Amino acid sequence: MDKKVSVKVCLGTTCFVMGSANLQELIEIVPAKYGDKVEVSGVPCLGLCSIDWEFSKAPYVKVDEDVVKEATVEKVLKAIDEKLK
Amino acid sequence: MAMNTNAPKQTSHLKREILVRLIRAYLSDNFEENTRLIPFDMRPKGSEVPYRCCIYKEREILRDRTVAGLGCSIEETDDSTLLSELAHKSLEREVPEENPLTVLTTACKGCVPARIYVTDLCQGCVARPCVNTCKFGAISVQNGKSVIDPEKCKNCGMCVQVCPYQAITKIIVPCESACPVGAINKGEDGHAKIDFDKCISCGKCVSACPFGAVHEKSQIIDVLKTIKSGKKVIAMLAPAIMGQLPCTPTQLREAIMKLGFADVYEVAQGADVTTRNEAKEFVERMENGAEFMTTSCCAGYNELIAKHLPEIKPFVSETKTPLYYTAEIVKKDYPDAVTVFFSPCVAKRREALQNPNVDYVLNYEEVGAWFIALNIQVDSCGESSFKTEASAEGRNYAQTGGVAKAVQSMLPEEIPAHPVIIDGLNKQSIRDLKKYAKNGICDIGNLIEVMACQGGCLGGNATVNSYKAASKQLGAYVSQSKSIKETEDEN
Numbered sequence: 001m002d003k004k005v006s007v008k009v010c011l012g013t014t015c016f017v018m019g020s021a022n023l024q025e026l027i028e029i030v031p032a033k034y035g036d037k038v039e040v041s042g043v044p045c046l047g048l049c050s051i052d053w054e055f056s057k058a059p060y061v062k063v064d065e066d067v068v069k070e071a072t073v074e075k076v077l078k079a080i081d082e083k084l085k
Numbered sequence: 086m087a088m089n090t091n092a093p094k095q096t097s098h099l100k101r102e103i104l105v106r107l108i109r110a111y112l113s114d115n116f117e118e119n120t121r122l123i124p125f126d127m128r129p130k131g132s133e134v135p136y137r138c139c140i141y142k143e144r145e146i147l148r149d150r151t152v153a154g155l156g157c158s159i160e161e162t163d164d165s166t167l168l169s170e171l172a173h174k175s176l177e178r179e180v181p182e183e184n185p186l187t188v189l190t191t192a193c194k195g196c197v198p199a200r201i202y203v204t205d206l207c208q209g210c211v212a213r214p215c216v217n218t219c220k221f222g223a224i225s226v227q228n229g230k231s232v233i234d235p236e237k238c239k240n241c242g243m244c245v246q247v248c249p250y251q252a253i254t255k256i257i258v259p260c261e262s263a264c265p266v267g268a269i270n271k272g273e274d275g276h277a278k279i280d281f282d283k284c285i286s287c288g289k290c291v292s293a294c295p296f297g298a299v300h301e302k303s304q305i306i307d308v309l310k311t312i313k314s315g316k317k318v319i320a321m322l323a324p325a326i327m328g329q330l331p332c333t334p335t336q337l338r339e340a341i342m343k344l345g346f347a348d349v350y351e352v353a354q355g356a357d358v359t360t361r362n363e364a365k366e367f368v369e370r371m372e373n374g375a376e377f378m379t380t381s382c383c384a385g386y387n388e389l390i391a392k393h394l395p396e397i398k399p400f401v402s403e404t405k406t407p408l409y410y411t412a413e414i415v416k417k418d419y420p421d422a423v424t425v426f427f428s429p430c431v432a433k434r435r436e437a438l439q440n441p442n443v444d445y446v447l448n449y450e451e452v453g454a455w456f457i458a459l460n461i462q463v464d465s466c467g468e469s470s471f472k473t474e475a476s477a478e479g480r481n482y483a484q485t486g487g488v489a490k491a492v493q494s495m496l497p498e499e500i501p502a503h504p505v506i507i508d509g510l511n512k513q514s515i516r517d518l519k520k521y522a523k524n525g526i527c528d529i530g531n532l533i534e535v536m537a538c539q540g541g542c543l544g545g546n547a548t549v550n551s552y553k554a555a556s557k558q559l560g561a562y563v564s565q566s567k568s569i570k571e572t573e574d575e576n
Contacts, residue, residue: 011331013463017453019098021550045462055457056102056127070098 005038005083007076008062012045019071020059026076038080096297097450100150102127104305104454107154110172111309112458117169120155124148124168142191149189153300156307159187160278175306181445182302185286185434188269190276192298198271199258201238201245203231206252215244215253263293265510266393285388287510287537288431288546301431301547304445305455308425311445312345317422320346321411321443324353325429325483325542327562328555329449330456334562335468340461341452342469347422348415353475355411356382356482356491357569362404364495367532371500375400376526377533379518380488382406384432385537389510397522400533407482408433412442427452429483429545432537448547476569483559485541489534494569505530509539 007030009015009023020042030040048060048067061071063079103123110119124144128134137143151168152159155175162171203215209229216224216231223237224244231244231253245253260269260277268283269290277298279290291299312318320341327334338349359382370378381387381402390397408426415424425445426437437443447455456463478491489504496502505527507514518535521527538544543555550558 013331013453013461014457016331017450017457017549018101021554024551024554044464049457050460055105 004036005034005080006062006064007038007040007080008043008046009040009071009076010044010046010048010058010060010062011042012047012049014049014055015045015059018055018058020061023059023061023071023073023076026061026073029073029077030080033077034080034084037084096295099147099297100154100300101450101454101457103147103150103154104303104451105457107151107303108305108309108455108458111306116176117172120151120172121167121169123151146189146192149191150297150300153187153189154303154305156181156302156304157187158182158184158302159189159300172306176310178307181304181307181434181438183438184279184281184284185302185431186279186284186288186291187300187302188277188279189296189298189300192296193271193276193294196258196271196275196277196296197256198275199240199261200235200256201233201240201242201253202256203233203253206250207231207248208250208252210249212249214247214249218243218247259293259295260290260299263289265289265512265515266389269299283392285385285392285510285537286432286435287385287388289538291431291546301434301448303451304434305447305451308445308447311423317347317419318345319415319419319422319424320349320427321352321408321415321424322349322427323408323429323433323483323542324351324356324480325545325548325555325559326427326449326452327480328483328543328557328559329429329548329550330453330463332463332466333468335470336463336466338471339466339469340456340463341427343461343466344455344459346425348419349471350411350415350473351471351475351480352407352411352426353479353482354407354471354473355409355414356407356479357476357572358410359404359407360476360478360488360491360495360569363402364492366402366404367492367496367502368500371531377505377521377531378402379533379535380492382482382488383535383537384436385430385510386535388432388435389515389537394515394518394522397518400522406436407479408436408443409440412440416442429542429548430538431546449545449549450547453549474567474572476572477563477566478569480559480566481563483542484556485536485539485544486534487541488536489532491569492532502532503530505533507533507535508541509544510535510537 030038049055049058057069059071061068061076068079106123113119124147128143134140149159152162155171207230221237223234268280272278341349379401423444428446428448434446437446481487485508486506493502540552
């Protein structure tokens, strides 16, 4: 079986306040849409906001090794679709 | 259950980014100059123009948003005033401004006035139900399409309902349609304007505007300044905050201490006083033959009573709000302290202005921005417990139905309450309240809990977490807390 796509929603304080609070719905949407092909979880701070004080690009989501900046539900689903192509 | 009606996401992002930059500017060695530079730092030369026509307009709008972040009125500030001058002015301010909301006129132009509009889908049919239904003779068919005469149209919407092609639509202005009391309207110049004689500060326009044009005037600089001056500053946390950030309540307490607060209280502690007093009052009123009583803890509702619904006053509980009792306790413990209420909504800013024991109000967006500015990771903070443990019922005040449930838990069996929950003020629920007041009776119950926001305080305009997640997180905290009767036995 193919390797699963991994989706990590950063729930560090910066990402949470800048919008990942609203990405928590991915944790329900993704399994419903992709079944067990994708593994999604909320994770502690990924450390991406502190690089060069890039808090304004938060919230961050990691889809495998790719970083989605200013993530929205739509952007993350698109990134997952790319991976599954 | 209530839907999450939090502010459109992108506008919240902008507002929060500005707050973070403002706090950083304040903490830097040149507050005034670094404040002036905020729009340029956010849109440097050659950067993308995500929302507006050009980079100059982007910067101008960011400048206006920064004006609100400094606690000033956008409407009353001259365009030529530099942000650095306003930053300086914000440091000299002794008390916050009276009206807590301000509208960004430059961002507001996008909306067309509310009206009924015939789209291209109109087939110019033979039946012409729109023409026949219109009581005002406002519709005629010209060149095979229905045309509405704006002079005659009363916006009743009948034609919208009868068109078999769904070709007629009602164009709404989101802020106008969200406002339950008709306090915000587009003026002749096309800009929204708030009539503060009518405004109840419920914050619905803040959440509704897709341009994020309505802003709260922030008091963040006032609070930063007070802490820097070395005064003892005490935080009072409204119950809703316990569902707002990704950490435990005891970690949150520690994180707030790191911001420079001398002590942190849960307003749920004051809610316990409200519950006891309100239950007593309910019993007295019922024994004296009253038909119903409404709660009195929601600041938006209290503004509604004062400005639009005086006839319900005799039925409103005279018990004070949880914030009132908490502030009283804090001022007894620390007579010289400055108090800051951590609020989910804008309405509490009005309540604070009327209460000498509450000095400032910060909302959850501002608190969150402050954590970002200081790089505080809330879930890595240590744990420290509150000196007084509030009850499960008090902590549950933030949820719709929580207040009525708390009061109910303290009632004797022979005087039962039949709660009626007003889950959000809107035109319909205000009509209902008017009816109860006029008839002196509420036909569906005797204890009316009124929450201005759908979902209770967790649906407040300045919340950070989504409603569902916040409700779950707060619920977990409530379920591990002692009941009010247990805490009573201990005290």
